[in-house]
Amino acid sequence: MREILIDWLVDIHERFELSPETLYLTINIIDRFLGVKTVVRRELKLVGISATLIAAKYEEIWPLLVNDLVCISGRAYSHGEVLMMEKTILRKLEWTISVPTHFVFLARFTKASIPDKEMENMVYFLTELGIMHYDTIKFCPSMFAASAVYAARCTLKKSPVSTETLRVHTGFSESQLKDCAGLLANFHTRAGENKLQAVYKKYSNPLRGSVAELTLAKSLVPPSLCQ
Numbered sequence: 001m002r003e004i005l006i007d008w009l010v011d012i013h014e015r016f017e018l019s020p021e022t023l024y025l026t027i028n029i030i031d032r033f034l035g036v037k038t039v040v041r042r043e044l045k046l047v048g049i050s051a052t053l054i055a056a057k058y059e060e061i062w063p064l065l066v067n068d069l070v071c072i073s074g075r076a077y078s079h080g081e082v083l084m085m086e087k088t089i090l091r092k093l094e095w096t097i098s099v100p101t102h103f104v105f106l107a108r109f110t111k112a113s114i115p116d117k118e119m120e121n122m123v124y125f126l127t128e129l130g131i132m133h134y135d136t137i138k139f140c141p142s143m144f145a146a147s148a149v150y151a152a153r154c155t156l157k158k159s160p161v162s163t164e165t166l167r168v169h170t171g172f173s174e175s176q177l178k179d180c181a182g183l184l185a186n187f188h189t190r191a192g193e194n195k196l197q198a199v200y201k202k203y204s205n206p207l208r209g210s211v212a213e214l215t216l217a218k219s220l221v222p223p224s225l226c227q
Contacts, residue, residue: 001041005030005048007196012049012072014202016064018056020124024101025055027131033089042219043085046077050085056061058097102127105170112169113158114148121211122152125203126184129191132199139169139180145169147180154181154220155188178220185220 006027013023029043029051033039040046049069056063066082077085110123127148130136134142153161162174191200191212203212 001044002030002034002134003132003196005044007198008045009048009052010105010128010132010198010202013120014198015072016068018052018064019059021101021103022052022055022059023128024131025059025097025099025101028099028101029054029089029097031137033092033098034048037088045073046081046085047089049073049077049081050089053082053086054089054097059183089115100141101194102131102141105142109145109149109166109170111163113163114165118209118211119152119156119158121209122155123148123201125208125211126151126155128187128202129187129197130180130184131155132196133183133187135183137167137181141175142170146172147177148184150174150177151181151184151188151220155185155214155216158190182220184223185216188216 009026009159010023012018013026014025026048030047033047033051048073051062053069066079069082070077070079106123106127110120113119115123127145130144130148139147149164149166149170162177167173194200200212204210
C-alpha cells in the first residue's frame with residue numbers, strides 16, 4: 001500500500017509542478033508518521049495529501065490549497081479531515097519538519113560527480129524509483145543518495161565509476177554502496193513492467209532525457225535478485 005501511495009504522490013507532484021524538495025520531504029513525513037501511528041487503509045491517502053500539504057508549506061513559495069488536495073483525491077476526504085490529519089501528523093512528529101531528506105545528500109553528491117543533465121536525470125530516476133520500495137527504508141538517506149549516484153554512473157558507463165572526490169564527499173567506499181545500488185538496479189530492470197508507472201513515465205519523457213528507457217547496469221544486480 002505504501003508503494004501505491006508514493007506512486008500516486010509522484011504523479012501529484014508532477015501535475016502541480018512541485019519542487020523535488022517537497023516530494024522527498026513528503027515521503028519523509030509519511031514514513032516517520034507511519035512509524036509512530038497505525039493508520040487504517042482508508043486513511044492512508046489522507047495521510048499522503050496532508051503530508052504533501054505540510055511539505056508544500058515548508059518548501060514551496062506558493063503552497064497548495066487544501067481544496068486542490070481535496071479535488072485531487074476525488075473528494076474522498078473533506079476540507080476538515082485534511083486539516084485534522086495535518087494537525088495529527090504535526091503533533092505526532094512534534095513539529096519536527098527540518099530533517100535531512102534524500103534530496104539534501106543527492107544535491108551534494110550529484111554535484112561532486114561533476115554531472116551532465118543525463119546524469120542528473122538518471123540519479124533522480126533511480127532515487128524516486130527506489131524510495132517507493134519498502135526494502136530501501138533500511139538505508140540511511142546519505143547512503144541511499146550515494147548509492148543512487150554510483151548506480152547512475154554504472155548505468156551511464158562513466159569512468160571511473162567511483163572517484164576519490166565522490167568517496168571524500170559521500171564518506172562511503174564502493175563496496176559499501178554495492179547492496180543498495182544493486183537494489184536500485186534491480187528496480188530498474190522491472191520498472192517498465194511494474195503496474196505502478198508514475199516514476200517510469202515521468203523519466204521516459206524526452207524532457208528528462210528518457211533515462212528510464214536506457215539499458216540498465218546489469219553488473220550491479222546480484223544473481224539472487226534476477227530470479
